[in-house]
Amino acid sequence: MVKAALAAPSGMNLQPWHVIVVTHKPLLEEMDQYSMEMLKVQNETAYQRMMDRGGTVFYNAPCLIIIAKAYDSANMDCGIMSQNIALAAHSLGLGNVICGIASIAFGGERGSEFAKRVQMPEGYTFGVSVCVGNAISGKEPHELDMQKVTYVKE
Numbered sequence: 001m002v003k004a005a006l007a008a009p010s011g012m013n014l015q016p017w018h019v020i021v022v023t024h025k026p027l028l029e030e031m032d033q034y035s036m037e038m039l040k041v042q043n044e045t046a047y048q049r050m051m052d053r054g055g056t057v058f059y060n061a062p063c064l065i066i067i068a069k070a071y072d073s074a075n076m077d078c079g080i081m082s083q084n085i086a087l088a089a090h091s092l093g094l095g096n097v098i099c100g101i102a103s104i105a106f107g108g109e110r111g112s113e114f115a116k117r118v119q120m121p122e123g124y125t126f127g128v129s130v131c132v133g134n135a136i137s138g139k140e141p142h143e144l145d146m147q148k149v150t151y152v153k154e
């Protein structure tokens with residue numbers, strides 16, 4: 001999955017990312033609990049949605065792959081990288097969720113502490129993450145909505 005991530009293209013090949021693989025379960029649980037506390041205060045609707053999905057931000061995944069970004073305009077590059085990770089995980093038979101809401105762990109009064117504990121490089125910020133593990137649900141992919149496509153022809 002890491003090799004697939006690093007193979008992602010980036011604008012002008014600047015590669016404005018750093019990949020952090022976290023499998024330390026106590027740290028993941030601590031970050032998850034903090035994230036849920038922050039979410040409850042900041043966004044009751046999102047909090048309730050996460051509660052309805054099991055009450056965790058990281059879905060109890062044993063692995064969180066964080067993509068840190070070197071600058072704010074690197075969102076597209078980080079998104080492409082996250083898709084590479086998700087596709088690689090799927091090809092290995094692993095469940096995965098691209099998880100932008102994990103950013104909440106890196107905000108508030110404990111955000112810099114968690115950034116340090118996951119060894120986020122100086123000057124980098126959270127871009128996006130992918131939770132990886134064994135899927136507990138067999139949810140089908142969404143139906144394709146061809147109404148969201150426009151063809152412009154000669």
